[in-house]
Amino acid sequence: MTFAAEPHTPRADDVRLARAVGLVLRGGVIIAGALVALGVALFLGGDHTGSPRTLDEATGKSGAEFHISVHRIWSGLGDGSPMAFIEVGLLVLLLTPTVRVAITAWFLAAHRERVLAWMAIFVLGLLLLGFIGVGA
Amino acid sequence: MHGIELFLLIVFFSSVGAGALGALVGLGGGVLVVPILTIGFDIDIRLAIGASIISVIATSSGAGATLVRDGLTNVRVATFLQVATSSGALCGAILAPHVATKILFLLFGCILLVSAVLMVRKVANDGAADITEDPLAARLHLSGTAPGPGGTLISYPVAGVWPGFGMMLLAGLISGLLGIGSGALKVLAMDTAMRLPIKVSSATSNFMIGVTAAASAGIYYWRGDVRPLIAAPVALGVLLGSMFGAKALVRFRSSTVRIAFIIVLTGVSIQMILKGFGIS
Numbered sequence: 049m050t051f052a053a054e055p056h057t058p059r060a061d062d063v064r065l066a067r068a069v070g071l072v073l074r075g076g077v078i079i080a081g082a083l084v085a086l087g088v089a090l091f092l093g094g095d096h097t098g099s100p101r102t103l104d105e106a107t108g109k110s111g112a113e114f115h116i117s118v119h120r121i122w123s124g125l126g127d128g129s130p131m132a133f134i135e136v137g138l139l140v141l142l143l144t145p146t147v148r149v150a151i152t153a154w155f156l157a158a159h160r161e162r163v164l165a166w167m168a169i170f171v172l173g174l175l176l177l178g179f180i181g182v183g184a
Numbered sequence: 185m186h187g188i189e190l191f192l193l194i195v196f197f198s199s200v201g202a203g204a205l206g207a208l209v210g211l212g213g214g215v216l217v218v219p220i221l222t223i224g225f226d227i228d229i230r231l232a233i234g235a236s237i238i239s240v241i242a243t244s245s246g247a248g249a250t251l252v253r254d255g256l257t258n259v260r261v262a263t264f265l266q267v268a269t270s271s272g273a274l275c276g277a278i279l280a281p282h283v284a285t286k287i288l289f290l291l292f293g294c295i296l297l298v299s300a301v302l303m304v305r306k307v308a309n310d311g312a313a314d315i316t317e318d319p320l321a322a323r324l325h326l327s328g329t330a331p332g333p334g335g336t337l338i339s340y341p342v343a344g345v346w347p348g349f350g351m352m353l354l355a356g357l358i359s360g361l362l363g364i365g366s367g368a369l370k371v372l373a374m375d376t377a378m379r380l381p382i383k384v385s386s387a388t389s390n391f392m393i394g395v396t397a398a399a400s401a402g403i404y405y406w407r408g409d410v411r412p413l414i415a416a417p418v419a420l421g422v423l424l425g426s427m428f429g430a431k432a433l434v435r436f437r438s439s440t441v442r443i444a445f446i447i448v449l450t451g452v453s454i455q456m457i458l459k460g461f462g463i464s
Binding site for chain 1: 189192257263
């Protein structure tokens, strides 16, 4: 089949999928950006609870150990630690592409595009393995 | 102003620039963030890569939201090719400890340099050619439409599906090995093998690099390589910059985008080759 450049109408399904995916990306970016910005604002405002004290400590040059865990982030949120807000924001950012792939898989399955839906589910599986830190 | 505050400010504004350029040419911005942090601030490359991975996801998501809405991204092509990039990234992460990084830098730098030379030859004759649709692209409805001149929608076919898939496996492999988005190789695969319009290639690459990076970002995060006060200004700056870059992409001519891409490609390839020789 040969194509020439000509005006064309996009598939209605594609427009709906693009809208849903755009919404997920925008939502993820806004939530992640707001949480990270809140953490930075709290830090710049002088709240240094659970935060590095020096530039060397912040940039890993002090050689101090840095551990991250769900428990540490959770308790940090309870203490209102700026670092905990940043870490949760970064986690939301990490999850955004994964949710986007999940929405695409669901949309394609709902529209009986089986081959592409299975492809999206396969990718989703790989992303979830990465998110839980398999191999970290 | 104290050291940390000044650091946050400089990294933020540098990241705005990296994000804008990254979104404009379809790169993740990671290849620009790593030199900024390692050369500019003498930060450990592992931590720079941790922040870079976050910046790749931020660019992809920030620009992707705008580009999907504007109709430049081909979500079907992205869904198909992500199978290759994610699998490649997984293999790359497994192989990483067994391959000398310097060989990878040299190889990648050379591939990009050759790509830049090939693209220079294409600037003069952009678009216009008749392209035959790949039968698999027809079966999976991969061919699509994109905004053309004067607000019209132009249909375009997708060719060379399997060569494009193969190149994406390589792009994913390199992404997993080096911790970058491999946007340059993704744009090249869609542009030269699959014959997509350059703007669609750039937008779809932007869309895909977030997924490729997300596959390995969790590992960096839980390993402790994503430091909050390095990643925060990078993420916020790149997010803002990528939104500017994505808006500019819709307005710029294809040839302008291609020339910008060639310039960035050449710069990145030289940077990679120098790193391969141990010069930074």
